[in-house]
Amino acid sequence: MKKLLGLLTALLIFTVAGAQTELSMWYHGAGNAAERDTLLMIIEDFNNSQSDWVINLEEFPQESYNESIVAAALSGNLPDIIDVDGPVMPNWAWSGYMQPLNLSEGALDDFLPGAVGVWNGEVYSVGLWDAAIAMFARRSVLEANGIRIPTLEQPWTLEEFDAALETLQASGEFEFAFDPGMAWTGEWYPYAFSPFLQSFGGDMIDRSTFLTAEGALNGEEALAFGNWWQSLFERDLAPGTSQDGADRETGFIDGKYALQWNGNWAALAALDAYGDDLLFLPAPDFGNGPIIGAASWQFGVAASSENPEGANAFIEFAIQDEYLAAFSQATGLIPATQSAAAITPNYAAGGPLEVFFELSNEQSLIRPPTPGYVVMALVFEKALADIANGADVQDTLDAAVDEINADIENNNGYGF
Amino acid sequence: MQAKNVRGRNYRLGIYARYATLILIGLIFIFPIVFMIVSSFKPDLQLLRDTSSLRAFLPVGDISVDNYIEAFERAPIGRFIFNSVFITAVSVGLGLFLNSLAGFSFAVLEWPGKTIVLAVIIATLIIPFETIAIPLLLIVNFLPWFGLEGFTQGWLDSYQVQIIPFIADALSVFLFTQFFRDLPKEIIEAARIDGASWWQIYQRVLVPISGPVFATAAILKFLAMYNQFLWPLMVAQSEEFRPVMVGLQYFFQLNVAWGEIMAYLTIITVPVLIFYLALQRAFIESIASSGVKG
Amino acid sequence: MFDARTKATLSSAPKTSRGNRKNKEAFAGWLMAAPAIILLLTFLIVPFIFAFGLSLTNQRLISPNPTEYVGLRNYKRLLNVRFFTLKPLVDAEGNPVLDEEGQISYPRLRNFTRNNPDYPQLNGLREFKSWQVGKNRLVLLASDAVFFRALLNTIIFVIVVAPLQAGFALLLALLVNQRLRGVNVFRMIYFMPVVISMVVVSMLWRFIYDGNDGLLNSLLSAVSFGAFQPVDWLGSPQTALGSIIAMSVWQGVGFHMVIWLSGLQTIPFVLYEAASIAGANGWQKLRYVTWPGLRNTAVLILIVITMQSFSLYTQVQVMTRGGPLDSTQAIVFQAVQRGFEKQDIAGGSAISVLLFLIVLFISIMQSYLTREKR
CATH class of the missing domain: 1.10.3720.10 (MetI-like)
Incomplete structure (x- = not known):
């Protein structure tokens, strides 16, 4: 009898243990305690909510996260759940690192467009939040200089914006009228500046085919953008590529710059400095409507995962409103749904950052969803830096087009 | 008598001039360290504002150890330092032995093919690690390992993957070879006649008089290993194996934590300085010994 | 293990004949250099040969496309250079057109290097350096400036x-x-x-x-x-x-x-x-x-x-x-x-x-x- 009982217990333990499958998850937020705590809370809730899966979290520093993933993929060590930067997702999906999500019908209906990663007609990733960029400005400065405060319905036009910059620069109160953020090399350039190009009517690639940049990046509209971009630096309206990180971070708060093109993650520090005087303005309309970039970090499932059901179950669990709100609370980023925004103090009606939800919802355009984006982004960054430093605009854009097209050709069209 | 007096005064003037030169040059080299240490006690905004003036070098304003406390909260710094020191110590130790042995062989012994092999080794000095990183990754992922769990394949996520590929290095081999070439041939010949084996010559004749060379090789290798970045990034998938330079990345968030970075840098520089100071003794002692040697 | 063996083989060295001694020396030399050489070979030279092999293919870091041997194509793309003489723009009488500052104007290079069927050899090339030669401009074009x-x-x-x-x-x-x-x-x-x-x-x-x-x-x-x-x-x-x-x-x-x-x-x-x-x-x-x-x-x-x-x-x-x-x-x-x-x-x-x-x-x-x- 005793023996039998022992056997039964052993069997029971065995089945319970056997049923709990471990899933690994990688996240880019190492060193960010707020993000870690929130994510761990979600994971703990998930682990306790069911008895099939247990999630193990491993964190990586963001700066080098992509290299870590590529190394893991090459050596066959990818985790079950990966976290991926929105514009990079098509590259990994195309390379066979990721598999499409399998969430229940309608799970993503209310999501901000930038928070859902689609490639080849299928959803591969979903973000708990998005980021948005705004023109940071001070009401008192604009009013003192007689500059109209723009709205989403009526943003600044090119002429208006340009004139405002000239006025602000001429006021002599500022080192530079406008800080686009040239110190932040890397992804900031395409994320923050390609919307200007798109608003002019150009783009990094022809989105009708995704096979060539000819015409999009070196056509008339792109040329107009390039000339205007170059003139910002020629007229000394903006600090150039040699701007140091310190000036980027403190310049607006210290009053060196009148306007700053910056993300909502920097909003709280600016609010501390200027309070009610601070304005988050929409992007100028350069002819094709005001546009800002979209898509931030998102969750997806590795193609090599042996337990995609578990991975999908976790992702579906994590995108509940309460967790979107918790993440937003911890990081200051925009919750991915309206209903989640409503339950955060920052983004609820009347909250200090509410405006960002609208800015994101109304103006956002994702960066070209193609596996070639990774290369395109670097080419674009170099072109914009060169133009800012006085390179011939047409030649620079032509060279960028050639490089992008050569890359597309080398990759057999990236599946298009 | 007057001449003697003048010489004495000149001598003292000479001493002062030497110190003045040493100090002036010292200022050029020390200022970033001062900046780093001073900044580690300042809050971010003040730190960045101060970069535009001499205040950058002065502990003025809002001084506190908050950055240190926060840095320790942000990242498992102790773990990172342990990992780096362990990885570095083992590779320096094994590296000194194997590379000096090879250097001895290249410099002193005659064997066919030596010149070509040495030329190839020197040429490999130029191979940028970044180029071979991916092939190397595939190789170590394929290699077997015998550990506590028995035979396993693939070295990823371990200490050995961060140590073994770097034990032998072309710079050290070259360094030892060049220095051993300077050794008086007579000493070696004498030892040979006494019937000493090559191993005994290496161990009993060469090693004792080569303190400065070993110290130099140790310092250079220590620096290279301690500053490893790209490789651990690729192979250390779990936090428990990550070294200090990967740890530095923990501080580059959307809003870069400059003050904590300075604190972190100050902390991780300490082991290097301790190591360097310890090896200084090797230099001093060998000055004495080289006096005896000749 | 290594020490013991070396010791054993070498301690008797001086007593043997000259040629033998030389052989012993060579053996000791190899043995002492071997550990470092083997490590360098495995972790530096072999990966580098691997990299050399990669340079002859179209291999991408990550891609679903198959790897193909492409010969020296990657090298040609890096090293392809070509001189080209740019003639001044001329007006109806054949005189060079001057710009506002009185400098001779030239047609834009892109007219020749981009999709110009008359100059297929120049397609995609970029200016690396240029010199003034008389009224003409001599341009050194490179595929990878x-x-x-x-x-x-x-x-x-x-x-x-x-x-x-x-x-x-x-x-x-x-x-x-x-x-x-x-x-x-x-x-x-x-x-x-x-x-x-x-x-x-x-x-x-x-x-x-x-x-x-x-x-x-x-x-x-x-x-x-x-x-x-x-x-x-x-x-x-x-x-x-x-x-x-x-x-x-x-x-x-x-x-x-x-x-x-x-x-x-x-x-x-x-x-x-x-x-x-x-x-x-x-x-x-x-x-x-x-x-x-x-x-x-x-x-x-x-x-x-x-x-x-x-x-x-x-x-x-x-x-x-x-x-x-x-x-x-x-x-x-x-x-x-x-x-x-x-x-x-x-x-x-x-x-x-x-x-x-x-x-x-x-x-x-x-x-x-x-x-x-x-």
């Missing part, structure tokens, strides 16, 4: 840095090799920049070089009582490479000081004593005792500096990313950017192989030249 710029910059970097760094390092080594109280402190201070990694040093110097209110500008302006006009050190194509060179020399000089120092330590003290007795002054001691004793150290340092300078990367990556206007492009930076960031591992490997060949050639030249003097 950025690579040539990187090559040129790297060579300039090496030529400037190698002698400067070696020279300053020797001066410092002589300074701290004096018998002075507290000289150890200075040995440590001069070594400080080496201790902090290049990534960090580069970050700090970005602050120092800032064009508006950087420390260097503030300092120069203070020293010159305000006469000095601020320079945008890293932002101007004229000064960016120079700024990186200055910082690199400063950072690396301590490293080579240590090598010089250990070279100085190996010079027997009695030689100096003998020289003193013979009445030699400080300069003569330096010239006839110290310098000859440093020959091997000098060879070592020269080669090491050359190699290190050729691998210029971190400074560029952190400080300028190759800009402004490609004035700080560097070969390794290009190799890494293509191989990793742009996922073109085949193209990146091709650059590395070219670099390897260049440096191999230089190091053979260097060892040939230094050997002759012996």
